[in-house]
Amino acid sequence: MKIAIIGAGNIGGAIACGLAKGSIFKASDIICTTRSAESLAKIKAMHPDFVLTHDNREAAQAADILVLAVKPWRVEEIVNEIKPVLDFDKQMIVSVAAGVTFDQLNTFLTKDLEYDCMVTPTIFRVMPNTAIEVMHSMTFVSSRNASEEQTNLLLQIFNELGNAMLIEERLMAAGTALASSGIAFAMRYIRAVIEGGVELGFYPREAQEIVVNTVKGAVELLLANQTNPETEIDKVTTPGGITIKGLNEMELSGFTSSVIRGLKASK
Incomplete structure (x- = not known):
């Protein structure tokens, strides 16, 4: 089984690195494409056995699973480039x-095809975070036109790279705020504590x-x-103690409400 990552930049490269460390794909089964020679060199440095190319069509045609890891505004352009070589009977997008x-992905994939497309594409939306590089991503998965076997395969792949959760598409934006943007929010908390x-x-x-070790221990x-969390907090907040004083001071400064407002703004 081969997997192609179209647009192996920050998140695409992180996915490739995580997959290469797992048991499902060998590095030689992972095809990566980028637009620049510099980006390809960076991917090559991550693992010498990655299959690298600038040719998106070549990569798409060779893959059983095709990962679109380009910027959102480039998805339609890339799909238009590769869809003449896609086989919806055999490939997962x-x-x-x-x-x-x-709806957008399905329209991009099937619009203006030269033949009468009787097969609907199997599409997944997957939202990992950058911790996928070290196999600790919280990844959300939604599916359309996928069999149970295909869905289980995708979950197996991304569970090996951390933890994968199957959700409805309507929750994808909320999941992005909690887990993908959430990496940055956690880093900001860590930075504040360092200061x-x-x-x-x-x-x-x-x-x-x-x-870092305190946060790791809490998790x-x-x-x-x-x-x-409240149960674990209760264990260290003795009456009149320093921990409850610190927590109350943080709440007076709007700690919880600031976090919630940030999450809502990211959705």
Whole structure:
């Protein structure tokens, strides 16, 4: 089984790296395309066995799974370029372009074909985050015209790269805010704590080591105990203690409401 990533830039390259570390694809089964020689060189440096080309048609024709990882405004252009060589009976189309809907993708794929298209394409919308490069992405998957077997294969692929959740298309924008933009929000929290740690007397590297491992520990607690955050917070907020004072001060400054407003603005 071969997979082609059309537009192996930041997110496309991260997907390729994650796939190469998994068990489903060998690096030699992963075809990557970019427009520039410089970008191809970067992908080559990630893994020497990637199959690299500037020819999107060549890559699309050779793949069982085709990943469209270009910018949203380039999706129609790329689809028009490759659709004469696509075989809807055998191939699955996966789009990671934010905001490009199933209806749009279906129209792009089937409009103005030279033959009477009786087969509807199998399309997936997939929204990973950049942690897919290190196999820790929270990835959302939606499907159209896909069999249970095809859907399970996509979930298997992306579960190997972290955690994959099958959702309705209507939740894709919300998922993007929570998990894709959410990487940046988590990084901003970490940066803020580093700055606070420096103000409290630690060197920046020390403060970063502290907060990264603290956040990691918090996540591991939730995963291991299958509890909610409030339960774990209660364990460390003793009456009159310093933790509850810090939490209350953060809430007075609008911590929770700021996070919620940021998520809504990103949707």
